[in-house]
Amino acid sequence: xxxxxxxxxxxxxxxxxxxxxxxxxxxxxxxxxxxxxxxxxxxxxxxxxxxxxxxxxxxxxxxxxxxxxxxxxxxxxxxxxxxxxxxxxxxxxxxxxxxxxxxxxxxxxxxxxxxxxxxxxxxxxxxxxxxxxxxxxxxxxxxxxxxxxxxxxxxxxxxxxxxxxxxxxxxxxxxxxxxxxxxxxxxxxxxxxxxxxxxxxxxxxxxxxxxxxxxxxxxxxxxxxxxxxxxxxxxxxxxxxxxxxxxxxxxxxxxxxxxxxxxxxxx
Numbered sequence: 001x002x003x004x005x006x007x008x009x010x011x012x013x014x015x016x017x018x019x020x021x022x023x024x025x026x027x028x029x030x031x032x033x034x035x036x037x038x039x040x041x042x043x044x045x046x047x048x049x050x051x052x053x054x055x056x057x058x059x060x061x062x063x064x065x066x067x068x069x070x071x072x073x074x075x076x077x078x079x080x081x082x083x084x085x086x087x088x089x090x091x092x093x094x095x096x097x098x099x100x101x102x103x104x105x106x107x108x109x110x111x112x113x114x115x116x117x118x119x120x121x122x123x124x125x126x127x128x129x130x131x132x133x134x135x136x137x138x139x140x141x142x143x144x145x146x147x148x149x150x151x152x153x154x155x156x157x158x159x160x161x162x163x164x165x166x167x168x169x170x171x172x173x174x175x176x177x178x179x180x181x182x183x184x185x186x187x188x189x190x191x192x193x194x195x196x197x198x199x200x201x202x203x204x205x206x207x208x209x210x211x212x213x214x215x216x217x218x219x220x221x222x223x224x225x226x227x228x229x230x231x232x233x234x235x236x237x238x239x240x241x242x243x244x245x246x247x248x249x250x251x252x253x254x255x256x257x258x259x260x261x262x263x264x265x266x267x
Contacts, residue, residue, distance in 0.1 A: 020090040025069060030230050031223045031242050035071025035100075037093070038132035039161060039260065040215045045072045048130065048159050049080070051264055055128055055157040056080045063087065063126040063151060065117050066134020070097035070110070076130070077110040087113045087120060089137070118147055125153040136163045136183040141191070145198035152267035158200060164188050164259040166209070166252075174257035177248070188261040200265035212260035213253050220246040 025037055033041030040047070049056055058081030064073045067086025076082040088094055094114045101110055113120065118138075129148050138144045148158060165185045169175060178185060186194070192205035220243050223230060230239055252258035 020092060022092045022096070025090075025092055025096060027234055027238050027242065029069065030226070030234070031219050031246070033071075033219075035069060035074065037068045038072075038134070039212060042071065042075070044132065044161060044215075045075050048072075048132075048161070048262075049076075051159055051262075052128060052157055056082060059083060060128055061085075061124065061126045061153075062128045062130055063117075063122070065129060065131040065148070066137070067097065067112065068093050068132070068134075070101055070112065072130065072132060073097070073110045073112075074101065074104060074106060077106055078104075082109075082128070084110045085113060085122070085126075086110065087115055087117050088134075089114075089116060117151075118144065122151065125156070126151055127153055127156050129156070129158045131160045131162070133161055133163060135160060136185050139184040141184070141186065141194050142197065145195055145200070149199045149267055154267060156267040158195070158263070158265040158267065160261075160263040161208075162191070162261055162263070164191060164261045166256045166259045170257035171252075171255060174252050174255075177252070188259055188263075191261055191263060195263060195265050200267060202264075202266040204264045206262040206264075207259055208262045209253050209259045213250055216246050216250050216253075 028037045029035070032038060036042065038044065056076070060080065060082045062076055062082045062084045064076075064084055064086040067073050067088050070086060073084040073086045077084050086097065091114060094112050097112050101112070129152055135141075135144060152158065163183060163185050165174070165178075165187055168187065188205050188207050192203050195203045223239065223242060227239065249258060253260075
């Protein structure tokens with residue numbers, strides 16, 4: 001994966017108060033699975049690809065917003081022959097993706113850009129816009145979705161997974177979690193309405209919270225099973241942090257505070 005710096009959009013280092021430092025990223029990868037820092041790892045990628053049947057084909061131009069360390073972008077390029085541009089605000093994410101893509105010999109089939117999708121210029125429109133658990137970092141959803149609509153070619157496909165709130169207001173504990181993480185979340189139906197207001201049609205809102213809970217539990221269980229391997233790189237404190245964090249999110253979902261949505265739409 002080559003890199004194109006999107007300055008000044010990427011001015012200043014974004015690590016979300018340490019959440020996306022290199023150590024934290026690699027620690028998250030241990031629970032999400034190789035190549036991923038988003039819910040469900042490779043399994044969610046496969047699910048989203050099935051939702052894009054007919055759109056994913058050789059030469060399809062894909063913009064991966066919040067591309068992380070490249071797992072999904074690499075899969076789309078290798079498996080479907082797509083031409084993928086990944087964009088992320090986190091410098092350390094991009095650095096890891098570049099290093100790994102070079103080892104895989106993907107060349108210009110998967111290009112990584114450090115920058116902000118709201119302000120970065122692209123030479124052509126895209127056939128698919130893809131995003132995994134990243135857009136909760138953007139407060140102005142109306143502006144964001146209008147921008148994504150403008151970046152898609154007519155008839156292009158949008159697929160998103162994202163954290164959501166189950167109710168407004170939620171419990172004090174969930175509201176504190178949202179405040180501390182800097183996330184900006186809305187309820188899934190509102191998410192769908194915002195997509196429609198931005199000009200998207202055929203908007204489908206899938207409240208996938210039950211699946212989210214299953215994934216969270218499975219990821220935590222896998223981490224416990226791989227405890228010895230994890231502790232060769234990270235500490236007991238790191239392991240406990242992840243296990244407790246995942247249990248916290250399960251609790252939020254079971255209490256109705258938190259949801260996980262999958263959204264598809266057409267430009």
